Amino acid sequence: xxxxxxxxxxxxxxxxxxxxxxxxxxxxxxxxxxxxxxxxxxxxxxxxxxxxxxxxxxxxxxxxxxxxxxxxxxxxxxxxxxxxxxxxxxxxxxxxxxxxxxxxxxxxxxxxxxxxxxxxxxxxxxxxxxxxxxxxxxxxxxxxxxxxxxxxxxxxxxxxxxxxxxxxxxxxxxxxxxxxxxxxxxxxxxxxxxxxxxxxxxxxxxxxxxxxxxxxxxxxxxxxxxxxxxxxxxxxxxxxxxxxxxxxxxxxxxxxxxxxxxxxxxxxxxxxxxxxxxxxxxxxxxxxxxxxxxxxx
Amino acid sequence: xxxxxxxxxxxxxxxxxxxxxxxxxxxxxxxxxxxxxxxxxxxxxxxxxxxxxxxxxxxxxxxxxxxxxxxxxxxxxxxxxxxxxxxxxxxxxxxxxxxxxxxxxxxxxxxxxxxxxxxxxxxxxxxxxxxxxxxxxxxxxxxxxxxxxxxxxxxxxxxxxxxxxxxxxxxxxxxxxxxxxxxxxxxxxxxxxxxxxxxxxxxxxxxxxxxxxxxxxxxxxxxxxxxxxxxxxxxxxxxxxxxxxxxxxxxxxxxxxxxxxxxxxxxxxxxxxxxxxxxxxxxxxxxxxxxxxxxxxxxxxxxxxxxx
Numbered sequence: 001x002x003x004x005x006x007x008x009x010x011x012x013x014x015x016x017x018x019x020x021x022x023x024x025x026x027x028x029x030x031x032x033x034x035x036x037x038x039x040x041x042x043x044x045x046x047x048x049x050x051x052x053x054x055x056x057x058x059x060x061x062x063x064x065x066x067x068x069x070x071x072x073x074x075x076x077x078x079x080x081x082x083x084x085x086x087x088x089x090x091x092x093x094x095x096x097x098x099x100x101x102x103x104x105x106x107x108x109x110x111x112x113x114x115x116x117x118x119x120x121x122x123x124x125x126x127x128x129x130x131x132x133x134x135x136x137x138x139x140x141x142x143x144x145x146x147x148x149x150x151x152x153x154x155x156x157x158x159x160x161x162x163x164x165x166x167x168x169x170x171x172x173x174x175x176x177x178x179x180x181x182x183x184x185x186x187x188x189x190x191x192x193x194x195x196x197x198x199x200x201x202x203x204x205x206x207x208x209x210x211x212x213x214x215x216x217x218x219x220x221x222x223x224x225x226x227x228x229x230x231x232x233x234x235x236x237x238x239x240x241x242x243x244x245x246x247x248x249x250x251x252x253x254x255x256x257x258x259x260x261x262x263x264x265x266x267x268x269x270x271x272x273x274x275x276x277x278x279x280x281x282x283x284x285x286x287x288x289x290x291x292x293x294x295x296x297x
Numbered sequence: 298x299x300x301x302x303x304x305x306x307x308x309x310x311x312x313x314x315x316x317x318x319x320x321x322x323x324x325x326x327x328x329x330x331x332x333x334x335x336x337x338x339x340x341x342x343x344x345x346x347x348x349x350x351x352x353x354x355x356x357x358x359x360x361x362x363x364x365x366x367x368x369x370x371x372x373x374x375x376x377x378x379x380x381x382x383x384x385x386x387x388x389x390x391x392x393x394x395x396x397x398x399x400x401x402x403x404x405x406x407x408x409x410x411x412x413x414x415x416x417x418x419x420x421x422x423x424x425x426x427x428x429x430x431x432x433x434x435x436x437x438x439x440x441x442x443x444x445x446x447x448x449x450x451x452x453x454x455x456x457x458x459x460x461x462x463x464x465x466x467x468x469x470x471x472x473x474x475x476x477x478x479x480x481x482x483x484x485x486x487x488x489x490x491x492x493x494x495x496x497x498x499x500x501x502x503x504x505x506x507x508x509x510x511x512x513x514x515x516x517x518x519x520x521x522x523x524x525x526x527x528x529x530x531x532x533x534x535x536x537x538x539x540x541x542x543x544x545x546x547x548x549x550x551x552x553x554x555x556x557x558x559x560x561x562x563x564x565x566x567x568x569x570x571x572x573x574x575x576x577x578x579x580x581x582x583x584x585x586x587x588x589x590x591x592x593x594x595x596x597x598x599x600x601x602x603x604x605x
Contacts, residue, residue, distance in 0.1 A: 010506045010507070010508070011506055011507045014404070014506070014507045014508055015404070015405075015406070015507070018401040018404055018405060019405070019410070021401065022398070022401055022402060022405070022414050023410075023414065025398065025414075025418065025478075026413075026414045026417040026418055028475070029417055029418050029420065029421060029475060029479070030417055030420075032432060032436065032475075033420070033421075033424075035436075035443065036432065036435075039435075047441065048440065048441030050443060050446030050449075050450075053443075093324075094324050094325050094328060095325070097321045097322070097324065097325065098321070098322050098324070098325025098326070098328075100318075100321060100322075101315075101318040101319070101321050101322040102322070104315075104318060106311065106315065107315055107318050108308075108311050108312055108315070109312075109319075113322060113326060116326070116329060117325075117329055120329060120333040120334075122532075122586060122589060123337065123582060123586060124333060124336065124337065124582065125333070125335070125336020125337045125338070125339050125340050126336065126340065126561070126575060126578035126579060126581075126582060127558075127561055127562060127565055127566070127574070127578055128339075128342070128561070128565040128566070128571050128574050128575045128578065129335075129336035129337075129338075129339025129340055129342065129575060130332070130336045130339075131565070131566060132339060132349075132571070133331075133332070133335055133336055133339065148332070149332050151328060151332075152325055152328050152329070157325070182317060183315060183317035183318050183321070184317045184320075184321070187317075187321060208423065211425065212423075212424075212425035212426065212427075213425075213540075214425075214426070214427055214540065215539065215540055219562075219566060230425055230426075230427045233425075233427045233428065233431065234427045234431075234544065236431075237427065237428070237430070237431030237434060237435075238427070238430060238431060238434060238544055258441075261435065261438075261441055264431065264434075264435050265435065267431075268428050268431055268432060268435075271425070271428060272423075272424055272425070272428055275423040276420060276423055276424075279419075279420060279423045280416055283416065283419060286419075286483070287483050287487070
């Protein structure tokens, strides 16, 4: 009796600590995000004086107004949407059509193909040879540089192959083939409609990657009109250099610097909201994707 | 584990019968040849003085000169040290954290709180690196950042975090914890979900506490997953995230923030030293590859789990 009671206290203590620790951790994660939202609609003076902690003070939408007046963010949005959409189509098409034969037991040479693909996970040409290749293909400063060089990842191929192996019964193919179905027809009419879950997972990976990445754009694009959102943001958030020569009056300089801070907060919100809003809905697909991938490495 | 496929007998009939499968895989195959294997061939330029107009075959060979130059350059040891420090500290601190969080989350009995916490801690994964670093800049700004307001209130001073070399690594790692922990738990949560509940029931009957059960049931159950993740992480130790490092670099913290990848980018693309930069990148890749093979072999000796 005494024994179990003692154990219960131990467990309760464990529960208490877990709850406290995890809730604290969740708050630490949430607070910076919340603070950005609050700061983006507050008076920049109060923010920079350290008066804004929980609730917006001196409500203003000036930051958002400035952002939408300047069309570089909107242009960045447009470009990112194009890169994400086109990238998702190309990536998904190549991954699914490449992974399907690898999932077939009767596909001669799949060890060869798999070895060719997997080797690239551990060794690659590196930055400069890849850059020179893209350059020599004439893709610099074009949409293609953003969507083709990274189109297929071995990891996604493995995930997709595993999905086919575990979700589509061999009997289905046998039945279809007895009815005179060819591989192509079977792939398009039967496999693709059954692959909606994996297609959405792959498309999400690509879209999130395109939405958040800036490295490819940094090396392959020099035309600012083609910059994706993240490169535009980088200029606003990190490289922002006040043009001191243009401002003489000290007061206006200070005021401009404060508005610049306000613009930063608003820019963070404007660029992150789309993903953060849809993310609770897509979370389960992500988890599914990671899980399909991890079960059968 | 990566090659679970069985051998199929070679026959022309089999290949002809499945010719459409070869057509299906062809675009992906060509993609790998063009975008992965041609750059591997391009690595040859590390051993020559590459002249774009003469191509890889036509450029003069210089053997290992670029490597020797790199080893003898004044910042060679700094680059190695910065790269290794950043990734080793990052690994030691950020690797166990998702495991601990997953083990704790797994024990929560209130499903609603559990789901909410999960949703919240995954969220930063969807914040881009640019925004993450941008957030650090606004929060840590010496003049208007909230963190410095707190520090000022306590000590009367402010810290210019992005100019202080000693703050670069802590900031890098703390921000990784903030951003990556939640997503890192996904895989461990999945592994924990497959633990047989009967084991727990039996242990409870024997009077085992939760903590005890975590150590004797949960942890051993997810150990293979932990080991695989660890091998992959160690095999990537020389690949610290270029994206974040590059954004966090300022002229004042360059002493600790210049890593091999940022150096390759600057020497190669900004200064157009194609051959030299490729040599540095190749050196980095080779070290990584050796590490991966070594760790895998070591782990294979100690435990049953390994990559291949």
